[in-house]
Amino acid sequence: MQSITIRRPDDWHLHLRDGAMLEGVIGDTSRNFARAIIMPNLVPPVVTTADAKAYRARIMEALPNGDRFEPLMTLYLTEHTSADDIEEGKKSGLITAVKLYPAGATTNSHSGVRDMEKAMPMLERMAKIGLPLCVHGEVTTPEVDIFDREAVFIETVLDPLRKRLPELKVTMEHVTTADGIDYIKSSKANLAGSITTHHLIINRNAILVGGVRPHYYCLPVAKRENHRLALRAAAVSGDKRFFLGTDSAPHIDPLKECACGCAGIYSSINTMSCLAHVFEQEGALDKLEAFVSLNGPAWYGLSPNEERVTLVKREVPVAFPTKIETGAGTVTVFDPMFPLHWDVERS
Template sequence: MTQSLTIRRPDDFHLHLRDGAMLQGVLPETARHFARAIIMPNLVPPVVTAKDAAAYRDRILAALPEGARFEPLMTLYLTEGTDPADIAAAHASGLVKAVKLYPAGATTNSHSGVRDFDKVRGVLEKMAEIGLPLCVHGEVTDPAVDIFDREAVFIDRVLDPIRRATPGLRVVMEHITTEEGVAYARSGGDDLGATITTHHLIINRNHILAGGIRPHYYCLPVAKREKHRLALRAAATSGEARFFLGTDSAPHVDALKEHACGCAGCFTATNTMALLAHVFEEEGALDRLEAYVSLNGAAFYRLLPNEGTITLTKAGPAEWPAKILTGAGPVTVFDPGFPVHWHVET
């Protein structure tokens, strides 16, 4: 049995760092293991222009622990007023690596997102022309659609029509959670990729609701039935280049999670690599872990793989803090609910 595995340093292609005291508190958890991350732009106010992205990048770099080696890959928040010329200039400068599409009201800080997709057609056409990826939160917000069906309906109603209307548009289906998401990602050719989170490989909807409401397992898109979790595990561990890691690690202080109307998000930055080694070992796919976390996403974003390495070793039970104490308040670290024996050495 494999007791040690050395891989290229991984990347996280979907990460929330927030800002201010929260940024200061959670950034070291990602920078410890990851070389780069696609940074989500849903701040308040959102990161909508190149100027916004440059300022946010500067704040991230200023918050890095001394000696840390980490590159934030910046994104812009797509609104109905986004200027295609600003998008193109930001991409040409090397600052911006993707644009994020939030359907208005779909998740945390998404209220500035898109309601009328015809109003962003010009931006999408420009993105297709210059090869800039569109990162998609793939859920409809129609209240008539059951929350467990919103991803599948989004593919049919929104994503597929957008891609058909915009040939050449490079799209990342972020945090897919269903069999339908896996199947559509496989149907899309080289211009379509998909990220899968750590927590969606581990929990299904029972973990949120059975035996009491567990707010630290509540996320959006919400975890689905067990058959969907198994489809995600098969996809992530398949070695297929279209699937790669995006943790969607999303810190909220405990007071806002353990609340009558709690926030959506699982914070997995601290223990993702140990958890993924556990999952890939269970699936007999440790030899494919490097592709999932270090190679596939970089290739889709047209980046070179990282030169550095990390080593994972299997030993006694792994331990990590139950909470990360930040200046904004405590943030609970995702608990898989089972012992993990993988450790990360950098």
Template sequence: MTTLTIRRPDDWHLHLRDGEMLKGVLPETARHFARAIIMPNLVPPVVTAKDAAEYRDRIMAAKPDNSDFQPLMTLYLTEDTNVKDLRAAHEIGLITAVKLYPAGATTNSASGVKDFKNVRRQLETMAQIGLPLCIHGEVTDPDVDIFDREAVFIDTILDPLRRDIPGLRVISEHITTKDGVDYIRENKDIAATITTHHLVINRNHILVGGIKPHYYCLPVAKREQHRLALVEAATSGDPHFFLGTDSAPHTDDLKEHACGCAGCFTATNTLSILAEVFEQEGKLGTLEKFTSLNGPAFYKLPANQDTITLTKGDPVTYPAKIDTGAGPVTVFDPLMPLHWRVT
């Protein structure tokens, strides 16, 4: 197979930031993706309907000319989130989901949830109205090893939460472990996004031969056995797994720093990487499900009608960096030749 035509994909987990960074990185997503779930962890975070509307306006203003890219907005869940405001934002179609960050779990998550009992009313409302919850599934207990935080979260928070509030539709974002894969397969009313970079790297890529800051992300990459479980899940065609790149731009000075920021910027070359990974597994036939069909189905949205075509040929060259008004952003290097390009 040297050509593959699929419905235009969506990205169900994307960081665009704001200001000059937004203007610099948005074209990299809008080039190939029709829609994206936009993360609300700005400073200050997007916590109200007014915040979401204003942020959406800034995104729309930054779109390239003639682009039909559609941002799908989210609210940042806090213990003070107003239920009436949340419900109203959903009713007018302003938001597609709500994002839950455990306080301190990742970039700009200080305003997140400290005590899950304090967001019970908000979560019950979401279950009633069918508003999905996107969740960063890691505990923040300093006594829990960073490589175990996803598995502990599943056992101590996610599973009890879902049992306590039946009907809550949860997306466990950027899963990184076999534990996460197994839990999704064993349950209903739950799905998971898988990132491009977690299909490619394990923790050795970050640490062996020196610290590689551009492979550092949260959740951190795990052992090879977990990466292989993610690849199997993503390529399986299972409707509960779909693409959420978690493409997260930081300028190089903030990545290459004594306390470097977490995040891999994959918006530019994601589709080439995915095609390569799926072909290696002999599963190109399921790529469309992962990128274009499973996500809309879980969110109860129509799949895109237009298509894109990937063509296989000589290795594709991507820029090493994207220049933005905020500074240069390094593009994720998958450490393998990429032979598929969008044509």
């Protein structure tokens, strides 16, 4: 039987939500990952260090008994965020990164930044104290086509920002285009990118061919096949600037299956099986550990996990549920559209 043992992975971009949803999904992450960067786009968002502290406590409370998991907290950047509070958060060890949502770009982003100029004092402080900025890299300009919003963001927002503040460490989250990959590769320092599991597997056909499939809709939206191939090449390359951020983003089915469905794909439960499949397809199983367990901690200045996990390839496909039941409602699980033979061995 084929198997591979790697350091325990981390997830560098995760939505856990709150309350009953948090309780319903956290076990899928804590079973598979040692740490995760927790997105702050709650309603209301996690804006202050005090908010993050309270949210962290709720996460720890919801953790299944016996699971060891470390939530790495982020702050949601607003135009009114206090630079002193950001610095306090970093000094206390609570805050791992600050998250920039251009206002209106994605789920719960209306309190985000409209005018980058207003965020400059906070960004300057972050550059000074070495705190990374995580970005949802899409413009929200109505004239810009949704498939071009990442490329236009790089050109009109990210590159000017990095030229103005080269010392700021920036994580381009959920990169979905060849443009994003090329931009990261062209940088000499202080830029890295996370890639989701689903963007390595689907292109935009999954959403639109043969009928609208809301469970493949997320933001940034999946692009053309050439972009998916560029993401795959980057993920399996071993290049230290690329690492996993699942962007697992649960929404209950009624909020996905309706006239104006929410963006987000839930993949925490089967991500590792999907990724082993992708890396095997690419003949790069030996690079899986770099992508899921080494490059992320190196970028965030943390040690890789000491614990190991073994993935085994089973004869019979592993049965994952198509939906999970949470106290908040039913959530559909990401369907990679191929059988999953790789399984995480449970000790």
